[in-house]
Amino acid sequence: MxxxxxxxxxxxxxxxxxxxxxxxxxxxxxxxxxxxxxxxxxxxxxxxxxxxxxxxxxxxxxxxxxxxxxxxxxxxxxxxxxxxxxxxxxxxxxxxxxxxxxxxxxxxxxxxxxxxxxxxxxxxxxxxxxxxxxxxxxxxxxxxxxxxxxxxxxxxxxxxxxxxxxxxxxxxxxxxxxxxxxxxxxxxxxxxxxxxxxxxxxxxxxSLQPEDVAALVPRPGPDDHKYTRGVVGVRAGSETYPGAALLCVAGASSGLVGMVRYVGSAADRVRVAHPEVVGDGRVQAWVVGPGGGDEAAEQLAAVVGSGVPVLVDADGLAHVRPGQAAVLTPHAGELARMLDTAREDVEARPLAHARLAAERYDAVLLLKGRHTLVVAPDGRTRVTTTGLPWLATAGAGDVLSGLIGALLAAGLDPWDAASVGSWLHGAAATLASGGGPLVAGDVAAALPAVVRSLP
Incomplete structure (x- = not known):
């Protein structure tokens, strides 16, 4: 490391x-x-x-x-x-x-x-x-x-x-x-x-290295089945942004958990693209907010107090309150709104603002950027150095949220889930890109190959 x-x-x-x-x-x-x-x-x-x-x-x-x-x-x-x-x-x-x-x-x-x-x-x-x-x-x-x-x-x-x-x-x-x-x-x-x-x-x-990630990635044992491997629930997307639901589910469906459940207005489209995904039921973690639009507040309210870790991203961040989430995944603009400051201030002092938000919201704070920061409420910090500039593409954050949610459901604690997920996400983008352009779906598709390549 x-x-x-x-x-x-x-x-x-x-x-x-x-x-x-x-x-x-x-x-x-x-x-x-x-x-x-x-x-x-x-x-x-x-x-x-x-x-x-x-x-x-x-x-x-x-x-x-x-x-x-x-x-x-x-x-x-x-x-x-x-x-x-x-x-x-x-x-x-x-x-x-x-x-x-x-x-x-x-x-x-x-x-x-x-x-x-x-x-x-x-x-x-x-x-x-x-x-x-x-x-x-x-x-x-x-x-x-x-x-x-x-x-x-x-x-x-x-x-x-x-x-x-x-x-x-x-x-x-x-x-x-x-x-x-x-x-x-x-x-x-x-x-x-x-x-x-x-x-x-x-x-x-x-900063995690491949050997560290390999030691942390959940792997099924010989007696595991789909429920013991973990079930992640996704409440994402909306009538306005159905694609966010598809991409978030794609990140969650990368094979790191036994089952993915989806609840939301994009259910029909999700079932067509991901026939293995099922509906509402018991889960070990929830992902809320990507593409939620006007539905984001309702999505968050439905899972607060559920007794399982909750990851909140994108539109859900405008509604989250301290103590309601295990992981928050803003970009600089979203974090600026959460802290009532200017985006330029966050970009100039990302570590200070990420630590402030993690403490204030009592959650692991993942601040997306060139070097993504993952900060625990007690100040522990990990920095993701995988990835490449081509990863700055619409929907990539939705894939990341689904992936981290899967790792939470598989049993990783929030700090490990966020930092391992961020590392895998960046490595998958690098693999999928091959040095050239990519779209968010390419990142999700490359995740199994990245896990297979770990030492």
């Missing part, structure tokens, strides 16, 4: 490890990993030009020591010193190895890659004017960020002011929140982790 930690957690772990190691060993490990990542990006070292943008913190030291390793591999490396004081040992080693220090970006040949060592994990969001000017002069050159792109908020994933947009981020010891949570995650590029051997406390955020 990919785990993300905050700056204080990382610093405490680094301090503990440094007390057990000779001076400078930790930085040399980081610099070696950084240099290897740059070499991989360049396809080798000899003859390539590398420009280091060096700030005053330890990230500047990492960049300078990595510059030494690149010089030994035949690269031509120059450094621009930004800010005040700099890592003395790193700078001395860099100049002794043959690296050149220049006063301005314009004084160095156009590089093949830029190494961003401007601000470390302890820096505040935003950049100073001299750093902004240096980056502007290097527009179009691939950027490798040291630990995090300079200028982002490491512990929240928020952006406030100028920042680096990296093609590759090389981080050390553990992932940080900004690597997983948007909008900062969108400026990290590919993220490469260099293991420093840190012993860390429980993470503040985590």
């Amino acid at each position: 990919r785990r993300a930690h905050t700056v204080p957690q990382v610093r405490d772990a680094e301090a503990d490890l440094m007390r057990s190691l000779p001076d400078g060993v930790l930085m040399q490990r980081a610099a070696t990993g950084l240099a290897h990542a740059v070499l991989d990006l360049l396809g080798g070292g000899y003859g390539h030009r590398v420009l280091l943008l060096v700030g005053s913190g330890d990230n500047g030291g990492d960049a300078l020591h990595a510059g030494c390793a690149l010089l030994r591999r035949g690269s031509r490396v120059a450094a621009v010193l930004l800010g005040g004081s700099h890592h003395e040992e790193g700078l001395a080693a860099f100049t002794a190895a043959g690296g050149s220090v220049v006063d301005d970006v314009a004084d160095a040949p156009r590089p093949d890659v830029v190494v961003d060592g401007i601000v470390g994990i302890g820096g505040r969001p935003g950049l100073r004017p001299e750093a902004v000017a240096a980056l502007a002069a290097l527009s179009g050159v691939p950027v490798v960020a040291v630990d995090v792109p300079s200028g982002v908020d490491v512990d929240t994933g928020e952006l406030d002011g100028p920042h680096v947009v990296a093609d590759l981020t090389v981080t050390f010891g553990t992932h940080k929140v900004a690597h997983l949570v948007g909008p900062a995650a969108g400026v990290c590029g590919a993220v490469h982790l260099v293991d420093l051997g840190l012993e860390l406390p429980p993470a503040v955020a985590e």
Whole structure:
């Protein structure tokens, strides 16, 4: 499982490890990993030009020591010193190895890659004017960020002011929140982790990997039958939006439960498309709201107090009250209405708003987005990194709701059901897309193949 930690957690772990190691060993490990990542990006070292943008913190030291390793591999490396004081040992080693220090970006040949060592994990969001000017002069050159792109908020994933947009981020010891949570995650590029051997406390955020999902997905035993595997009920769709019912049922009917029940005005269409779906009866979870339109309030009222987990999505979100649902699945606009704020505020601070809503509504809150967030009322957070931009298509959220409802009915707790469902949904979209366009029904159809492919 990919785990993300905050700056204080990382610093405490680094301090503990440094007390057990000779001076400078930790930085040399980081610099070696950084240099290897740059070499991989360049396809080798000899003859390539590398420009280091060096700030005053330890990230500047990492960049300078990595510059030494690149010089030994035949690269031509120059450094621009930004800010005040700099890592003395790193700078001395860099100049002794043959690296050149220049006063301005314009004084160095156009590089093949830029190494961003401007601000470390302890820096505040935003950049100073001299750093902004240096980056502007290097527009179009691939950027490798040291630990995090300079200028982002490491512990929240928020952006406030100028920042680096990296093609590759090389981080050390553990992932940080900004690597997983948007909008900062969108400026990290590919993220490469260099293991420093840190012993860390429980993470503040985590991201499921295929092995984690495989361990959580419910699988039938030899004595199971359709009722013991779980029965999910769907109250979705309306006269105006019957397609939402079909797509929600398609997500629920992906084979992860023994039976799907549908109740609503689209029953005839559902039976034609999904003859295995039956009508009202006992269930282990309900899905309410997708395409509900004017019927959404009635759909929700019919299941509140039923004694089983309820997932509320789309039109149902306008009617839900704290304590009525196990899982809520808004997009940014819907969450903004739930919290009486602007959509732009939610998009700028998604983690903060998702945590606020999860606590306020006493439910697992799944905030859809480029990196979907799943937050429990106690603040536990998972981030979904599967999926691709083609998944932004009408009806995809209806499929997701049905899928998560099925996982609830199969016995997963709300936090696991929402995060596993989100992961499977993104992976199915990637499989179905093949790198090109797709529609929501394609995602539902690909779900069994994704489950079969799990390790």
